[in-house]
Amino acid sequence: MKQKLIVIGAGMASGRVLEHLVEQNPDAFDITLFNAEPRGNYNRIMLSPVLAGDKTYEEIVTHDDEWYTTHGVACRFGEQIAQIDRGAKTVTAANGDVLSYDKLVLGTGSNPFIIPLPGHDLEGVIAYRDLEDTERMMGMDANSKVVVIGGGLLGLEAAAGMAARGVDVTVVHIMPHLMERQLDEAAGYLLRKALVDKGITVKCSANSSEILGKDGHVRALLLDDGTELPCDLLVMAVGIRPNTGLAAEAGLAVGRGVHVDDQMLTSDPDVFAVGECVEHDGAIFGLVAPLYDQAKVAAQTLMGEPAAFAQKELSTKLKITGCDLFSAGDFADGEGREDIVFRDPGRGVYRRLVIENNVVIGAVMYGDTGDSNWFFGLIRDKTDIAEMRDTLIFGPAYQGGTPLDPLAVVAALPRDAEICGCNGICKGEIEDAIVAGANDLGAVRAVTKASASCGTCTGLVEQVLATTLGDDFVIPAAAPICGCTDMTHEDVRRMIKSQKLTSMPAVWQECGWKTSCGCHVCRPALNFYLLSDWPLEYKDDPQSRFINERKHANIQKDGTFSVVPRMWGGITTPNELRAIADAADKYAVPTVKVTGGQRIDLLGVRSEDLPDIWADLNAAGMVSGHAYSKGLRTVKTCVGTDHCRFGTQDSTGLGIKLEKALWGSWTPHKLKLGVSGCPRNCSEATCKDIGIVCVDSGFQISIGGAAGMDVKQTEFLIQVATEEETLHVIKAVTQLYRENAKYLDRIYKWMNKVGLDWIKEQVVDDPAGREALVARFDLSQDIYCKDPWAEHVAKKADSYRPVANLIMEAAE
Amino acid sequence: MNSWIDIAALEDVPIRGARLVKTALGCVAIFRTGANEVFALDNACPHKAGPLADGIVHGKVVTCPLHNWVISLETGEAQGQDSGRVATYPARVEEGRILLDRAFLNARVAA
Numbered sequence: 001m002k003q004k005l006i007v008i009g010a011g012m013a014s015g016r017v018l019e020h021l022v023e024q025n026p027d028a029f030d031i032t033l034f035n036a037e038p039r040g041n042y043n044r045i046m047l048s049p050v051l052a053g054d055k056t057y058e059e060i061v062t063h064d065d066e067w068y069t070t071h072g073v074a075c076r077f078g079e080q081i082a083q084i085d086r087g088a089k090t091v092t093a094a095n096g097d098v099l100s101y102d103k104l105v106l107g108t109g110s111n112p113f114i115i116p117l118p119g120h121d122l123e124g125v126i127a128y129r130d131l132e133d134t135e136r137m138m139g140m141d142a143n144s145k146v147v148v149i150g151g152g153l154l155g156l157e158a159a160a161g162m163a164a165r166g167v168d169v170t171v172v173h174i175m176p177h178l179m180e181r182q183l184d185e186a187a188g189y190l191l192r193k194a195l196v197d198k199g200i201t202v203k204c205s206a207n208s209s210e211i212l213g214k215d216g217h218v219r220a221l222l223l224d225d226g227t228e229l230p231c232d233l234l235v236m237a238v239g240i241r242p243n244t245g246l247a248a249e250a251g252l253a254v255g256r257g258v259h260v261d262d263q264m265l266t267s268d269p270d271v272f273a274v275g276e277c278v279e280h281d282g283a284i285f286g287l288v289a290p291l292y293d294q295a296k297v298a299a300q301t302l303m304g305e306p307a308a309f310a311q312k313e314l315s316t317k318l319k320i321t322g323c324d325l326f327s328a329g330d331f332a333d334g335e336g337r338e339d340i341v342f343r344d345p346g347r348g349v350y351r352r353l354v355i356e357n358n359v360v361i362g363a364v365m366y367g368d369t370g371d372s373n374w375f376f377g378l379i380r381d382k383t384d385i386a387e388m389r390d391t392l393i394f395g396p397a398y399q400g401g402t403p404l405d406p407l408a409v410v411a412a413l414p415r416d417a418e419i420c421g422c423n424g425i426c427k428g429e430i431e432d433a434i435v436a437g438a439n440d441l442g443a444v445r446a447v448t449k450a451s452a453s454c455g456t457c458t459g460l461v462e463q464v465l466a467t468t469l470g471d472d473f474v475i476p477a478a479a480p481i482c483g484c485t486d487m488t489h490e491d492v493r494r495m496i497k498s499q500k501l502t503s504m505p506a507v508w509q510e511c512g513w514k515t516s517c518g519c520h521v522c523r524p525a526l527n528f529y530l531l532s533d534w535p536l537e538y539k540d541d542p543q544s545r546f547i548n549e550r551k552h553a554n555i556q557k558d559g560t561f562s563v564v565p566r567m568w569g570g571i572t573t574p575n576e577l578r579a580i581a582d583a584a585d586k587y588a589v590p591t592v593k594v595t596g597g598q599r600i601d602l603l604g605v606r607s608e609d610l611p612d613i614w615a616d617l618n619a620a621g622m623v624s625g626h627a628y629s630k631g632l633r634t635v636k637t638c639v640g641t642d643h644c645r646f647g648t649q650d651s652t653g654l655g656i657k658l659e660k661a662l663w664g665s666w667t668p669h670k671l672k673l674g675v676s677g678c679p680r681n682c683s684e685a686t687c688k689d690i691g692i693v694c695v696d697s698g699f700q701i702s703i704g705g706a707a708g709m710d711v712k713q714t715e716f717l718i719q720v721a722t723e724e725e726t727l728h729v730i731k732a733v734t735q736l737y738r739e740n741a742k743y744l745d746r747i748y749k750w751m752n753k754v755g756l757d758w759i760k761e762q763v764v765d766d767p768a769g770r771e772a773l774v775a776r777f778d779l780s781q782d783i784y785c786k787d788p789w790a791e792h793v794a795k796k797a798d799s800y801r802p803v804a805n806l807i808m809e810a811a812e
Numbered sequence: 813m814n815s816w817i818d819i820a821a822l823e824d825v826p827i828r829g830a831r832l833v834k835t836a837l838g839c840v841a842i843f844r845t846g847a848n849e850v851f852a853l854d855n856a857c858p859h860k861a862g863p864l865a866d867g868i869v870h871g872k873v874v875t876c877p878l879h880n881w882v883i884s885l886e887t888g889e890a891q892g893q894d895s896g897r898v899a900t901y902p903a904r905v906e907e908g909r910i911l912l913d914r915a916f917l918n919a920r921v922a923a
Binding site for chain 1: 880
């Protein structure tokens with residue numbers, strides 16, 4: 001007979017409880033999961049990478065609908081619990097439903113603390129807690145100003161995430177240095193310097209006095225020294241308070257949090273509590289590692305197994321790219337305490353160990369945290385360090401004369417050394433999993449969950465694999481293209497050129513592909529490499545292209561497509577607009593949108609209508625805009641000397657010439673250009689892959705801009721005097737990029753690898769080399785500069801339609 | 813007993829490609845592999861109903877164009893860590909023609 005289990009709150013702790021239950025004893029409970037947020041369990045600690053644009057929300061979902069369905073968890077998301085009746089053993093949902101339980105798990109989490117400053121209830125004052133908050137912050141752009149109150153872990157991750165998006169961020173912190181609970185002053189200083197380098201303004205020892213508003217919306221934060229910090233959004237990240245309301249109303253014992261014992265039981269033996277809502281032995285919890293421990297204990301207790309939760313030493317790492325810091329234990333000054341400090345100002349490295357009675361009791365590290373797990377182990381195990389005191393600060397590699405080898409460091413770790421802090425996985429558990437057959441990173445992750453949460457310990461897990469498997473495991477130095485080969489993109493490009501490989505099967509054979517015909521990752525890359533290196537010999541293979549480039553339109557989420565005709569240099573005519581309007585009517589196009597690249601997008605066209613709508617647009621003189629291609633997209637222009645009183649050159653005319661010269665060419669990733677008629681830069685040329693800014697004396701060409709997941713300003717390549725030279729330089733740069741870059745690297749990524757100087761050597765310093773590049777580009781354009789729409793209308797229209805229609809065919 | 817419907821010539825479907833067959837209950841995708849095998853599947857990925865016929869065919873699998881789920885053409889099962897299944901129907905090639913079992917129409921009514 002299954003017991004009824006009701007779980008209130010779908011957070012990281014309760015999610016882990018569910019995992020343990022369904023994995024170990026799927027038939028023990030009928031589970032119902034309530035969540036006030038309208039969604040299931042996701043990895044809340046990964047909201048910062050989502051904010052920074054390094055991950056998407058989909059990637060941090062830990063349990064999706066299918067998981068709940070598969071494991072028979074009844075989900076009631078977006079529903080709060082109004083009341084718990086412990087006598088009757090029932091809960092009442094907000095809509096009045098009454099459900100009975102045998103066991104109840106509270107995972108009600110915590111509420112962000114909002115400082116009750118005047119104006120705290122204005123629109124635009126938010127906490128940093130859930131996906132909604134994250135999305136609010138992601139809505140900020142380079143024109144926005146944001147103030148973050150709180151210089152702790154969460155506040156700084158929020159600030160760095162928004163700064164990465166170009167937002168003007170100011171952090172206001174009441175204490176003299178950042179993260180004062182985890183860092184000492186010196187490390188706090190290095191952290192502050194790193195954040196200021198990222199463009200963040202940091203104000204420490206700053207007291208907020210009032211939030212100022214206008215029309216009900218926040219407009220500034222006022223400090224008690226009279227400083228006004230204007231902002232469009234104000235984020236308060238000053239701490240959390242356990243959410244105990246429901247438990248208190250139900251008469252459970254509550255202090256700062258819901259009181260639990262070592263088995264995670266509340267004062268009622270049928271009610272458990274886990275996560276940020278609990279208070280255990282006087283402590284409350286905000287980091288994920290103890291939450292996972294609690295979840296495991298609660299699950300085991302539910303299944304009738306003995307288990308006890310014990311608080312452990314905790315360590316902190318910060319998830320901000322470029323800020324490597326670590327702290328653990330107690331590092332306040334005190335009587336009988338000694339410090340060992342190591343600094344390397346050149347590298348921005350700081351290490352401090354606090355020692356009492358020959359035992360390390362605290363550690364702070366900044367800039368180089370490679371040995372942090374070893375130091376954490378010394379703290380936790382209270383190891384006597386008297387013998388190694390002289391070299392202690394340099395880390396494990398220097399103890400006992402061991403050579404400086406990262407593998408030796410890992411090999412020296414004891415079995416109970418913690419490798420994955422998020423999941424509390426020790427080296428021994430990983431070794432056991434490897435011995436049991438998990439012989440690569442993916443398998444270790446699947447079996448132990450080590451490195452599966454925040455991922456910072458991935459390198460360590462690989463090293464454990466290497467020390468355990470010995471020669472059988474090679475730490476991947478450079479990532480291969482995909483599972484079909486061990487070769488990198490660069491290796492394969494070299495082979496294609498040096499061995500004159502001119503067909504896909506030749507590459508598979510000569511490079512030892514492990515699959516019969518590649519996969520969706522390698523085939524598009526190979527198709528590009530072959531057609532760019534051997535334009536005459538290789539024949540483009542549509543079946544190795546992503547659907548957008550196969551059907552010359554952008555696929556949408558419902559399987560329809562979008563159609564974007566080319567508008568040379570962003571210039572159109574009344575006749576073209578009429579033809580577009582007629583096409584939109586005729587094919588019942590649901591959405592017509594103006595794009596950022598100065599064109600018009602017809603969204604929601606059915607596949608089988610594509611050839612017809614193209615034929616109509618062709619008839620009005622328009623061709624494909626290649627809005628779907630890893631190739632030339634648009635050349636954005638301003639009006640230049642034609643109309644503008646500031647224009648110095650004919651920027652529109654140059655843009656049209658460039659677009660006519662480059663269109664139809666395939667490149668490693670999309671290629672966007674901009675031409676501005678003067679340094680006011682109205683066409684935003686300096687955040688394009690290639691940008692031209694016109695000046696009186698000529699044309700400034702710069703490359704490597706981007707305005708997507710990364711925002712980059714272009715770097716100056718050369719100034720030339722004439723349009724003719726401009727065309728040559730740009731063709732040459734484009735060809736150099738085509739011949740050398742890794743597939744799916746934009747110019748800025750390629751430039752990071754080869755260096756701007758190398759590019760200058762080829763196209764600026766070597767006129768003969770430049771002309772050879774231009775000649776090779778022109779040769780390729782002889783073949784590829786054509787309208788794919790007209791070609792498909794003429795030759796392939798049928799392939800867009802069903803091959804047979806059985807609608808009238810009767811079933812038997 | 814099978815009764816086979818003539819659908820199209822094998823060459824009408826590109827190698828490592830697919831074409832659609834319309835039925836009263838939505839489209840069925842006919843795939844052709846590099847080794848000239850032919851498979852018939854519902855044209856809707858078990859994940860978000862992406863049009864599998866627009867995917868990239870490799871080996872005996874197709875990668876969905878929307879979110880890169882990889883679906884077996886033989887069993888309709890999602891590969892790797894993903895799970896889910898799309899319906900498959902008997903198909904064969906005879907004298908250069910692609911044939912579908914008439915029973916698949918029934919199967920679709922039942923489904």
